[in-house]
Amino acid sequence: MSVFTIAGLQLSLSAQGDNLDTIKQQVLATKRRYPNVQLIMLPELATFGPAPRHAAEFPNNTDQALQQLAKEAHVWLCNGSLFERDGDRIYNTASVYDPQGNVVCRYRKMYPFLPYEEGISAGDTPATFTIPGVGEFGLSICYDMWFPETTRALAWQGAEVILHPTLTNTIDRDTELAITRASAATNQVYMIDINSAAPLGNGRSIVAGPGGEVIHQAADNQEVIVIDLDLDYLRRVRERGWHCLGQPLKSFRDHPISFPQYQGKPSPALAKLGALEKPKNPEKSK
Known part of the structure; x- marks a missing residue:
């Protein structure tokens, strides 16, 4: 199958509680309106917002409700993410369910938004999954994208499409749009970055x-983003270069260098930057 249709739901969700009913309505309405859609993707932390108090071990009632939703809509469903409790740790974890409601992939965000996303542990494993007859998909969450190693790791594992749920309302959104485009180009992937609306x-x-x-950039209001991904086109780009220009994955594969930042040695330059902490009020430090 060359063409695979996805829908990213840029939803207007409550910041004060449970959005599960809204999500159910929107997923089912999207599938009714666009029966050709094969995968539906939600924004980061769509169900409860950025509230670690809702963290729970997997499986749990919310996770199972989303599994059932994927089965009812008969789509692949990326839940954005949920806070997951594992012992005394909390992770920001994205899950993907197949059209039969099975969990096919879980991914723990590797780079929590420190120093602001306090109390959230970092995952340590890039995650990809296969959609049979279509291709390889990878998962990345919000701030992960600011670290090019995370996206390159997914491409290295074969990812052709990267699902990147996001939750941001900050002034640096323009920069994130640029990073999305750069990540797609340097890794020759489809990057699907879906944020919440207000x-x-x-x-x-x-x-x-x-x-x-x-391919599409949304405005700031609620929007259903339906896109056809052409995997044959992507594979031609990887083989020949975009418009027969650069072939960065092949060049990265074939280059003999072992970059110093990956050799396990500390960086004296980065050590000078000080602690990873919130900026202090300069008036209070006087």
Whole structure:
């Protein structure tokens, strides 16, 4: 199958509680309106917002309700993410369910938004999954994208499409759009970056193709983003370069260098930056 249809739901969700009923309505309405949609993707922390008090061990009632939703809609469903409790740790974890409601992938966010996303532990394993007859998909969450190693690890594992649920309402959204495009181009992948609309997020979700081209960029209001992904096109780009230009994955594969930042040695330059902490009020430090 060359063409695979996804829908990213840039939803307007409550910041004060349980959005599960809204999510159910929107997923089922999307499938009714666009019966050709094969995968539906939600924003980061869509169900409860950025509230670690809702963290629970997997499986749990919310997780099972989302599994049932994937089965009812008969779609692949990326839940954005939920806070997961594992012993005394809490992770920001994205899950993907198949059209039969089975859990096919779980991914713990590797880079919590420190120093602001306090009390959330970092995952340590890049995650990909296969959609039979379509291709390889990877998961990445919000701040992960600011670290190019995370996206490169997914491409290294074969990911052709990266699902990137996001929750942001900050002034750096323009920068994130640029990172999405750059990540798509340097890794020759489809990058699907889906943010919440207000009040949780500031929208502007973006889908970028394997040359870094913008396939769609949303405004800041609620929007259902339906996109056809052409995997044959992506594979031609990887083989020949975008418009027969650069072939970065092959060049990365074939280059003999072992970069110093990956050799386990500390960086004296980075050590000078000080602690990872919130900026202090300069008036209070006098």
